Amino acid sequence: MTKSLGKELYKYRYLYLLLLPTVLFYALFQYLPMYGVLLAFKEYHFKAGILGSPWVGWDNFEALLRQREFWQAFRNTVILSLGRIVFEFPAAILLALLINEVAGRRLKKFYQTVFTFPHFISWVIISGILFNFLGSDGVLNQILAAFGASKESFLTSPGLFRAIVFLSNIWKEVGWSAIIYLAAIAGINPELYEAAYMDGANRFQQLMAVTWPSIRGTAGILLILSVGNAMNGNFEQIFNLYNPGVYSTGDIIDTYVYRSAFVDGSGFGVSTAIGLFKAAINFALLYAANFAVKRLGGEGLV
Amino acid sequence: MSHAKLGSASLLSVIILTSVLSGCGNSSTGGASPSASPTASASGTAADNLYAEHMDISLSWWGIGVGFEKRDEVVQKLEKDFNVTLKPVDIGWDNYKEKNQVWAAAGQLPDLITNSVLNDSPATYNDWVKQGLIHPLPDDLSAYPNVEKIAKAEDVQGIYRDGKLYAIPRMTYPNTDMWAVDRAIFVRKDWMDKLGIQDPTNFQEFSGMLKAFAEKDPDGNGKKDTTGIVMNTLGYFKAVFMPTFPQFDNSSWLQEDGKWIPFYASKRMDEVVKEARQLYKDGGLDPDFAVEKAGEANQKFYQNKAGALAFNVDSVGGATGVKAEWEKNNPGQKFFDHVKLLHLWPAADGTLYRHTTISFWSETMINADVDDKKLNRILSIYDWLLSPEGKELFDYGIEGKDYAKDASGQITITRPKDGDSFIDLKKEYPSLDIVSQLAAWRNASSIEDTPANRAVKGDDVVQLVQDELNWQMTHAKAIPTAFDIATMSTPAKDKLSAINADDDFIKVILSKQDPVDMWHDIVKGYYANKGLQSAIDEVNALKGQKG
Numbered sequence: 001m002t003k004s005l006g007k008e009l010y011k012y013r014y015l016y017l018l019l020l021p022t023v024l025f026y027a028l029f030q031y032l033p034m035y036g037v038l039l040a041f042k043e044y045h046f047k048a049g050i051l052g053s054p055w056v057g058w059d060n061f062e063a064l065l066r067q068r069e070f071w072q073a074f075r076n077t078v079i080l081s082l083g084r085i086v087f088e089f090p091a092a093i094l095l096a097l098l099i100n101e102v103a104g105r106r107l108k109k110f111y112q113t114v115f116t117f118p119h120f121i122s123w124v125i126i127s128g129i130l131f132n133f134l135g136s137d138g139v140l141n142q143i144l145a146a147f148g149a150s151k152e153s154f155l156t157s158p159g160l161f162r163a164i165v166f167l168s169n170i171w172k173e174v175g176w177s178a179i180i181y182l183a184a185i186a187g188i189n190p191e192l193y194e195a196a197y198m199d200g201a202n203r204f205q206q207l208m209a210v211t212w213p214s215i216r217g218t219a220g221i222l223l224i225l226s227v228g229n230a231m232n233g234n235f236e237q238i239f240n241l242y243n244p245g246v247y248s249t250g251d252i253i254d255t256y257v258y259r260s261a262f263v264d265g266s267g268f269g270v271s272t273a274i275g276l277f278k279a280a281i282n283f284a285l286l287y288a289a290n291f292a293v294k295r296l297g298g299e300g301l302v
Numbered sequence: 303m304s305h306a307k308l309g310s311a312s313l314l315s316v317i318i319l320t321s322v323l324s325g326c327g328n329s330s331t332g333g334a335s336p337s338a339s340p341t342a343s344a345s346g347t348a349a350d351n352l353y354a355e356h357m358d359i360s361l362s363w364w365g366i367g368v369g370f371e372k373r374d375e376v377v378q379k380l381e382k383d384f385n386v387t388l389k390p391v392d393i394g395w396d397n398y399k400e401k402n403q404v405w406a407a408a409g410q411l412p413d414l415i416t417n418s419v420l421n422d423s424p425a426t427y428n429d430w431v432k433q434g435l436i437h438p439l440p441d442d443l444s445a446y447p448n449v450e451k452i453a454k455a456e457d458v459q460g461i462y463r464d465g466k467l468y469a470i471p472r473m474t475y476p477n478t479d480m481w482a483v484d485r486a487i488f489v490r491k492d493w494m495d496k497l498g499i500q501d502p503t504n505f506q507e508f509s510g511m512l513k514a515f516a517e518k519d520p521d522g523n524g525k526k527d528t529t530g531i532v533m534n535t536l537g538y539f540k541a542v543f544m545p546t547f548p549q550f551d552n553s554s555w556l557q558e559d560g561k562w563i564p565f566y567a568s569k570r571m572d573e574v575v576k577e578a579r580q581l582y583k584d585g586g587l588d589p590d591f592a593v594e595k596a597g598e599a600n601q602k603f604y605q606n607k608a609g610a611l612a613f614n615v616d617s618v619g620g621a622t623g624v625k626a627e628w629e630k631n632n633p634g635q636k637f638f639d640h641v642k643l644l645h646l647w648p649a650a651d652g653t654l655y656r657h658t659t660i661s662f663w664s665e666t667m668i669n670a671d672v673d674d675k676k677l678n679r680i681l682s683i684y685d686w687l688l689s690p691e692g693k694e695l696f697d698y699g700i701e702g703k704d705y706a707k708d709a710s711g712q713i714t715i716t717r718p719k720d721g722d723s724f725i726d727l728k729k730e731y732p733s734l735d736i737v738s739q740l741a742a743w744r745n746a747s748s749i750e751d752t753p754a755n756r757a758v759k760g761d762d763v764v765q766l767v768q769d770e771l772n773w774q775m776t777h778a779k780a781i782p783t784a785f786d787i788a789t790m791s792t793p794a795k796d797k798l799s800a801i802n803a804d805d806d807f808i809k810v811i812l813s814k815q816d817p818v819d820m821w822h823d824i825v826k827g828y829y830a831n832k833g834l835q836s837a838i839d840e841v842n843a844l845k846g847q848k849g
Contacts, residue, residue, distance in 0.1 A: 046406045046407055046409075047433050136529075137607075145526075151589070243592040244804075244805040244806070245592050247805070248809075268403075268407070
């Protein structure tokens, strides 16, 4: 048995050699650093290092869970992630289907370019654009004023913040996210459409009977991935758009950690605890979503 | 064929592997402390061989990588005079605290550490002291009189730990008085004249003035597109409430009902949040203040969209100063014909207050791995940086090249001119900004009345700053400030850094709920979740001990 394994290894030695860098890469950069997770249960001492620092049990987690702001951030993260799945996730599918229905090839390319372009603008710049649009002297307020309505402070109102987050992210990312669906649609065998056409299906019926079933698998995988990412609330976007006025609805775990890590320098332990906490929830969510997709007849990831 | 291909492919994979692995090797930082050589130390008393042994000193500073790139004559002079090689270690304004933490964890701190934990997170300072990361200064600093002066400054006493000083605080001003000009309200006097408004003598008049700026079309363009006051950052705006509650302005502790408490726990905050809300609701306060990034709102003042700007006096001068920016946006008009400094009104008890705070911000710390000989060399360098000779270099450049000095000490600037004014020394020597501020900030130098400043900034700007400083010294009284508590460290008080009262203040201003109720609620949260009560108890106990 062992002999045959050695033989096997030798026989395919070149292939194993090809595999080696990848295995080493994961071992070195993904698995080895995981021992740093120990910090979540330790009080970090600079001279002692990660392994030498004293254990503190669940203290770091307790410190975390005691903070009122953490729970507010936790709640906001969950709500924003749910909202993203409900509003942003279908938007890309919808756009891909719509672009696919555009008749002219050039027009199709044109729309795709127009919708993809905002993806390449950074959030810093988008926050500036939004400010010009929604600020007290912004376009929207000037229109309101022209109609005699009173000015609104859109960017500092907690009730509107989440809507702004969803809409701005859809505007920025919808075209980019649609690409993968468009690729899936491009791979559909045209004979299927022809057959449907022969059967008398109109455009909408073709969409429902041919296009959608063909991209459903892709959508399922992407849904699992985005659910598994739910505890990461798009730090860059929130950080550039929020202000103290909207912490109550907009502060997510990542932005909260960012702010508290800066004021309290000795918080390596607590930061790691938060990271571990998030990872554990993401892991559970990923499996739950995977299970759900499989139950609904999709393919799933694992 | 397949063998050859497979062979070359596996060769490639080996190459990738080695390059990946070599990438994670520890690159030498150059900050390794030299082993002490026992030969040179024993005899060296004579001045000429004081610096006989060459040393490498690594130091971190914001943007030092670029500043030291050319290794200009200022760096060369320092290296030659003290027989050292300076190894720059770069930090950025947005990441220096993280970098210091990471280096501390990795044991890679430079010899000279630039950080700001004394003011910003005393818990980290205590940690570093306790864990032996940083070197205490010698008890006897008499050989370095300029450093000793700082070590003996009154508000520095609070950062001694067990009788030892573990940092050289970077002084902003030589004393706490000069902070008076670090707050200023620039106001459009032409707008005031047009609307017939006098200098406000209380908050209501001030508020009325700002409201009029927002509503009565002071620029006469027929549109309601102006606002009252904008701010460079919130800290400057807080000065507006100095008459209402002085300690709110400098975020200090005060005694109330026989107890020492931080400003946010005081009942005098009620009045402050009420007033701030009123300004916001009336449109007197820039409606976008919470959304704008630092400095962004200044544009509204420069572009005649705001009647007042909260900033500091010194910011008026310089190529990107308030005056230059305003005149750029209003071609052909003179800044001082349209803008003046607005003085605050007296408090309820008739006292007029001026801004003050602790006299340093940020610090140099010395790596614990530095040996005594290197420590002495570092202190010699710092002593020189703080000396009049050092200041002369920072003010005038290199003697013989940029200026000449005759026997009586009269200085003639000889460096070339660019248009009307002399070329900027900082452009000539990119390292100057760094070297000159390594030991102390240059704020005091930049506001003093010297030929150098008059040549660079112009007479009217220097005069304005001088007049304002004099006015404040004659008329106003420094905010009573418990400097000893500001730097006091107790376990619970150190944790108060988790409280961000400024953010909560902004939240209250923006909200529609009753401001006083909201503030009380917030402070209740400080007591319940942030350990405010134990911090107050500890501080009062310690304060009681010290008498």
